[in-house]
Amino acid sequence: MKLYKDYSLLAHNTFGMDVKAALFFEYETVDELRAFLLSDEFDKCRSHFIHIGSGSNLLFAGDYSGLVMHSVNCELTVVEDTPEYQLLRVGSGYVWDDFVAYCVEHQLAGVENLSAIPGEVGASAVQNIGAYGVEVCDVIERVETVDLMGNVRVFDKAACRYGYRDSVFKNELKGQYIVTHVVYRLMKSPTFKLDYGDLRARVEAEGVPTLQAVRGAVTAIRDSKLPNPKELGNAGSFFTNPVIERKQYEALLADNPTMPSYSIDDDHVKVPAGWLIEHVGWKGQALGHAAVHDRQALVLVNKGGATGAEVMALAQRISEDIYQKFGIRIVPEVNYIV
Numbered sequence: 001m002k003l004y005k006d007y008s009l010l011a012h013n014t015f016g017m018d019v020k021a022a023l024f025f026e027y028e029t030v031d032e033l034r035a036f037l038l039s040d041e042f043d044k045c046r047s048h049f050i051h052i053g054s055g056s057n058l059l060f061a062g063d064y065s066g067l068v069m070h071s072v073n074c075e076l077t078v079v080e081d082t083p084e085y086q087l088l089r090v091g092s093g094y095v096w097d098d099f100v101a102y103c104v105e106h107q108l109a110g111v112e113n114l115s116a117i118p119g120e121v122g123a124s125a126v127q128n129i130g131a132y133g134v135e136v137c138d139v140i141e142r143v144e145t146v147d148l149m150g151n152v153r154v155f156d157k158a159a160c161r162y163g164y165r166d167s168v169f170k171n172e173l174k175g176q177y178i179v180t181h182v183v184y185r186l187m188k189s190p191t192f193k194l195d196y197g198d199l200r201a202r203v204e205a206e207g208v209p210t211l212q213a214v215r216g217a218v219t220a221i222r223d224s225k226l227p228n229p230k231e232l233g234n235a236g237s238f239f240t241n242p243v244i245e246r247k248q249y250e251a252l253l254a255d256n257p258t259m260p261s262y263s264i265d266d267d268h269v270k271v272p273a274g275w276l277i278e279h280v281g282w283k284g285q286a287l288g289h290a291a292v293h294d295r296q297a298l299v300l301v302n303k304g305g306a307t308g309a310e311v312m313a314l315a316q317r318i319s320e321d322i323y324q325k326f327g328i329r330i331v332p333e334v335n336y337i338v
């Protein structure tokens, strides 16, 4: 276990913000974490701390005056093996895409559409990461946590209350539990989900679909649209796609016949925030050192030297313009850390 003061977070946030944490705690085992949670150091920070993964969904407003915690627990064990499926128990610090690579290599199906998403296993279960028609909750069996007194609590999938980019850990129980392991159910016979965009065409161009082909196609699509955080700081989708009333959508279609939508239920549709941002003219535009990516308007980028405040100001301007033009409120998916 490691405990540092005035610790640089540059390597811990994909937006590339050069900020510091007053205290930084990194641990490998649940016992180390539990001991720390019972220590005087933690007690002093109890009301001002965050637990991060790889910092791929965070925006620091500036230096963080509290405690930042991070797991480097990279355990991976098979806890059940049947002819149909395997249950894999994975440590929260395991790099998400390394886990996807492991599954694909071992012919275990369920996460191949989630290839190349930045982040770690613990955050996957908090954010309910999703892409190309799959959400991680589709394969989550249970989530192991500890509370802030170090007591273990296991949440079955229903108790996690998963929704679109949402879970109980982001709402009612925010800041109360730390995810230590996630147990995933991976299938031995794949059911391919290829109906998002041009995924099927890309996969079938390779021949009969395989897990490797899906992983390759998803990675290629992402690489073509999404900026690499090592080259251009960003946190993936900056906003969630807003859900609006179908009536409002139908009224908007009259003036905006190309506005896309995904049906949610009889009364609601989801509208891509990227389309809205592009249609208020922000795609590729900058405000100070922050900008809207020129290939995917849903992604805000740090052109170099941007502050968190600059990115937040850009996000605010975009949201206001969208509300003015379409009457739709978009909200950040990225967590602001102040």
Ligand code: EPU
Pocket (backbone or CB within 6 Å): 130, 131, 132, 133, 196, 197, 226, 235, 236, 237, 238, 239, 240, 241, 260, 272, 273, 274, 275, 276, 278, 283, 295, 296, 297, 298, 333
């Ligand atoms: N669009 C535009 N202009 C843009 C970007 C998108 O008009 O600049 C339109 C596209 O033409 C398309 C629609 O918006 O009709 C949807 O675009 P896309 O398929 O690229 O997906 P998205 O809705 O922008 C979501 C997720 C992504 C995920 C993709 C693929 C959210 C907030 N984002 O993006 O997740 O990779 O679907 O499933 O739900 C992430 O969370 O960081 C992320 C990248």
